[in-house]
Amino acid sequence: MVERFETCLKKYFPRGPKIEFIVSISLVILTLIMFSVKKTVIISVDGRETKAVTFSHTYGKVLASNGIKIGPRDKVTPSLDKKVEDKGRLIVKRAVEVEVAVDGKKLNIKSAEDNVGDFLKKENIKTSRLDKVYPSRDHAVEKGMKIVVTRVQIKNMKESRPIEYETVLKNDSKIEDGTRKLLQEGQNGEKETTTRIIYEDGKEVSRKIISEIVKREPVQKVVAVGTLADSTPSRGGSLNYAQSIKMKATAYTADYQSTGKRPGDSGFGITASGTVAKRSSGNYSSIAVDPRVIPLGTKLYVEGYGYAIAEDTGGAIKGNRVDLFFNSGSEAVNWGVKWVDVYVIG
Incomplete structure (x- = not known):
């Protein structure tokens, strides 16, 4: 450019000291002007960088002079109409096509946004904090990716x-x-x-x-x-009772083998109720019970034994079990162990 300017001056103006001086001064001024408008710019297109020397005033012209075309959805930073700065950096990000599934529709859109969140905002696809977005909003936008927006609603009924x-x-x-x-x-x-x-x-x-x-x-x-029943005990006669329980019946006497006490010992022959243990064929006999099942003092009728009253307890008498008092060891042995019906009279 400087050489063409010099040739033009020599063509139209005769040579001479003054002319030579004017030409020299003009060339210096032109060179200074050229250097003042000459700038170096780094152009990055999808991460690939090139260095360009330019006299252009705007970044749009820089790209045009370097044969770089910009698509309608490509992203350029700084903007195309911004004034070029020396040693400036011009970043071009090409738009890629992505698929978006939202509100029952599938849309194919080109975008150069950095992440999914920015993409949705740019395309005016509004989402609430409850909506699900896949991939996540901070995921980078990639070519061919599929974005799914699921609308989420919560209702309290x-x-x-x-x-x-x-x-x-x-x-x-x-x-x-x-x-x-x-x-x-x-x-x-x-x-x-x-x-x-x-x-x-x-x-x-x-x-x-x-x-x-x-x-x-x-x-x-x-x-x-109602639990009041009419029954005929095995010994005959009619009996009104409140409850009938199937129980395991054993037998004991006042002797040492049954109670661990001998005649003359304290409490010999005395029940847990403080009464003297008795066997009466015409009245109530003493029997041992588990008070948690049959309270002490309860009148009973024991099948095969007769009328009885719960007056005594025993370490082995637990649950649905009764121990029947007899006057002699032979009677106790003859009774043995039996399952009988026990009628609660009152």
Whole structure:
């Protein structure tokens, strides 16, 4: 360019000292101007860098002069109309095609955004904090990638539900066996249930009860069940009883083998109730029981033994078991061990 300017001056102006001076001065001025507008720029296109020397004023012209075309969705930094700076850096990011599935549609869009979040914002695809985005919003945008946006909604549904009442049966020894009597009518309660339902793209995916508030307590239904029965014991006669229990019956006497005590020892022949142990064919005999099953003082009828009263206890008498008192060891041995019906009289 300087040589052409020099040739032009020599062509139209005759040679001479003054002219030579003017030409020299002009060349210096032109050179200074050229150096003032000459700039070096680093151009990066998708990470590939080249160095360019340019006299252009804007980055758009720099790209044009270097044969670099920019697509409508390519991203250029700084902008194309920005003034060129010496040793500046011009970054071009080519748009790549991605597929987006959102709101029941599949869209093919070219983008040069850095990550999925920026891409959605640029394309005006709005998402809430509940919506699912795959890949994640900070994932880099890549060629051919598939982005899926799943709309998520949460709804809390309140409804009233009944609390079913319970039916309680109470034994009543004053009512005949097999007879029932309503003592209290039952009534359902009421509770308010809040259920959280989660929808994805309009379809329910989960349902969970998150709270229950009792608005009204239920009232129990109470029914009396008769246990008073009429029975004929093995010895004959009629017997009214409140309860019948199948029990294992053993036998004992006041001797040392049964009680560990001998005549003259403290408490010999005395029951846990403080009475003298007795066997009476015409009255109530003493028997040992588990007080947790049959309270002491309870009158009984023991099948094959007769009337008895729970007056004594024993270390081995646990649960559904009774120990029957006899006056002699031979009688106890003859009884042995039997399963019998024990009738609770009162």
